[in-house]
Amino acid sequence: MANDTANQRLEVEHLQRQIQELTRQPPSDDGAKDLEALRRRLDGLRRESSPELTSWHRVQLSRHPRRPHVQDFIELVFSDFSPLHGDRRFADDPAMIGGMARFHGEPCVVLGTQKGRDTEQKLFRNFGMPKPEGYRKALRLMQLAQKFDRPIFIFIDTAGAYPGIGAEERGQAEAIAQNLREMALLTVPVLVTITGEGGSGGALGIGIGDRVYMLEHAYYSVISPEGCAAILWKDQSRVEEAANALKITSSHLRHLGIVDEVIPEPEGGAHNDPGQTAASVDRQLKEGLKALKSLSAEQLVLERSRRFRLLGEASRPSDPTPDSDSRP
Amino acid sequence: MAWFKKEKAPIVPTRDRTVRTEGLWQKCEECKQTLWKKDLEPTFHVCPQCDFHFRVSAGERLERFFDGGRYKEYDRDLVSDDPLQFVDKKAYRQRLRDMQAASGMKDALLAAEGKVGGKTVCVCAMEPSFISGSMGVVVGEKITRAIERCLEKKHPLIIISCSGGARMQEGALSLMQMAKITGALARMDRERLPYISVMTNPTTGGVTASYAMLGDLNIAEPGALIGFAGPRVIEQTIRQKLPPGFQRSEFLLQHGMLDAIVQRKDLKAYCVKALEFFGF
Numbered sequence A: 001m002a003n004d005t006a007n008q009r010l011e012v013e014h015l016q017r018q019i020q021e022l023t024r025q026p027p028s029d030d031g032a033k034d035l036e037a038l039r040r041r042l043d044g045l046r047r048e049s050s051p052e053l054t055s056w057h058r059v060q061l062s063r064h065p066r067r068p069h070v071q072d073f074i075e076l077v078f079s080d081f082s083p084l085h086g087d088r089r090f091a092d093d094p095a096m097i098g099g100m101a102r103f104h105g106e107p108c109v110v111l112g113t114q115k116g117r118d119t120e121q122k123l124f125r126n127f128g129m130p131k132p133e134g135y136r137k138a139l140r141l142m143q144l145a146q147k148f149d150r151p152i153f154i155f156i157d158t159a160g161a162y163p164g165i166g167a168e169e170r171g172q173a174e175a176i177a178q179n180l181r182e183m184a185l186l187t188v189p190v191l192v193t194i195t196g197e198g199g200s201g202g203a204l205g206i207g208i209g210d211r212v213y214m215l216e217h218a219y220y221s222v223i224s225p226e227g228c229a230a231i232l233w234k235d236q237s238r239v240e241e242a243a244n245a246l247k248i249t250s251s252h253l254r255h256l257g258i259v260d261e262v263i264p265e266p267e268g269g270a271h272n273d274p275g276q277t278a279a280s281v282d283r284q285l286k287e288g289l290k291a292l293k294s295l296s297a298e299q300l301v302l303e304r305s306r307r308f309r310l311l312g313e314a315s316r317p318s319d320p321t322p323d324s325d326s327r328p
Numbered sequence B: 001m002a003w004f005k006k007e008k009a010p011i012v013p014t015r016d017r018t019v020r021t022e023g024l025w026q027k028c029e030e031c032k033q034t035l036w037k038k039d040l041e042p043t044f045h046v047c048p049q050c051d052f053h054f055r056v057s058a059g060e061r062l063e064r065f066f067d068g069g070r071y072k073e074y075d076r077d078l079v080s081d082d083p084l085q086f087v088d089k090k091a092y093r094q095r096l097r098d099m100q101a102a103s104g105m106k107d108a109l110l111a112a113e114g115k116v117g118g119k120t121v122c123v124c125a126m127e128p129s130f131i132s133g134s135m136g137v138v139v140g141e142k143i144t145r146a147i148e149r150c151l152e153k154k155h156p157l158i159i160i161s162c163s164g165g166a167r168m169q170e171g172a173l174s175l176m177q178m179a180k181i182t183g184a185l186a187r188m189d190r191e192r193l194p195y196i197s198v199m200t201n202p203t204t205g206g207v208t209a210s211y212a213m214l215g216d217l218n219i220a221e222p223g224a225l226i227g228f229a230g231p232r233v234i235e236q237t238i239r240q241k242l243p244p245g246f247q248r249s250e251f252l253l254q255h256g257m258l259d260a261i262v263q264r265k266d267l268k269a270y271c272v273k274a275l276e277f278f279g280f
């Protein structure tokens, strides 16, 4: 049994190396096919090697009290971080952190949601749930990066945008909507990594990237499993079924094309070795940035919009009838 | 009590609905007055006593909005292929089939093109009775295609929203429709083609947090519930009762989120005037 697991782990590592090598090759049809085949085997192996990890287990791992937070990734992957504050409209939102930094020496903007570790920090960070000023601050930093032609790195770990009176008064929906539209037009590389919770519109509000990566045990969902269970099953305790039905795990989302790459976590989850996790994130970001830097500003915008345009295009009529007038 | 139960019952087949609408009287949800149905026709389902705006189907909206009730419908056959093979208490596939049979629609939105005040306009209208008017892949795809037609033919766009938000049964793909639609709207914005967003009761969640709030004009019918989070979610989070009028059109206008509140009977004339201002 132990031997089996060890063998599987070796094979996973081998596959990962092969995939990395292939992605470094110049793109070709054959290469793309090979890559897809390898990835499918890898996804299958991962599912096999941790069959005990249900969708709901992963949700719990993504919320693990010792899981590395966005601030940790900023410190472990970037250097020279100087935080920037405020949306220049209303306030600084401590749930959304960001600033100038260096990635392998190159100046960049890095930002994301921050949860807070102890009770005091959690309250200060509003449990990582941004308000409109957080989304507006994030957009301000992104446009700053664009103005000075710097790449943008975004980390997502939030249960969602904050549902409160002030947040609604100040236009939570409008703030997220603006971000979606403006991020589509950014002329610099945008690399998004979902490190923990990817809670619905609150995550998507900073989630429009040229590349969207996801840590192995992170989740990304239209609604929390708890919320879904309460609404569709009318029973909060049915979270496991809801988590399964929603297909929120990294391998599902990669399969759906919502996520480009799954970043592996150490045995037992990211909290067991934050350093190793950050190194994997770093590798993936470096590779992604390198590929994006070969694209012009127009190509970036075009490719990004195409990436999202293709999501959910599957619904084709089986037997189409022509478009019709209301009165023939 | 029996009355409330009836309202919460699953959608009734078309036959029963026709029978019901053939009744002569209707009770106003707001002022509880019993209204003579004929009186609701000239007001287009607005209570003459208290101004309450009843829900209107997408088909009725379009018919009322386009000149002479004439329009061309697009992509009417697009249908969800249940990308997650979602099953809760009931299989989503079955839920869809039942809805389709009951409504005669394939999903929660009609996309159309026709003349409005003599101007050619693309109009999308959401259907509140179809799984709460929720936005899944089909709604996302139909709106995006409508925007692409506007870009190609240089037409203005009007979207009449009425929706509980993203559709849970299509998971993160529903969420991605927000990105897909707003990406297309970004192009429309850059091409300086007008888009008027009309919000009706209710417009919440992922619909509000994407295309509904991105109009060159954001307008709403009176008294419509408009917000990101639903009132119940907010109450549970902050553990207090919400003030009266919270998240209603008038509240949003006061907080700077709407350009105007427009009576249903004035909606068409308002849009025509705005389109003239935009040079159409």
Ligand SMILES: [Zn+2]
Pocket (backbone or CB within 6 Å): B028, B029, B030, B031, B032, B033, B047, B048, B049, B050, B051, B052
């Ligand atoms: Zn009334």
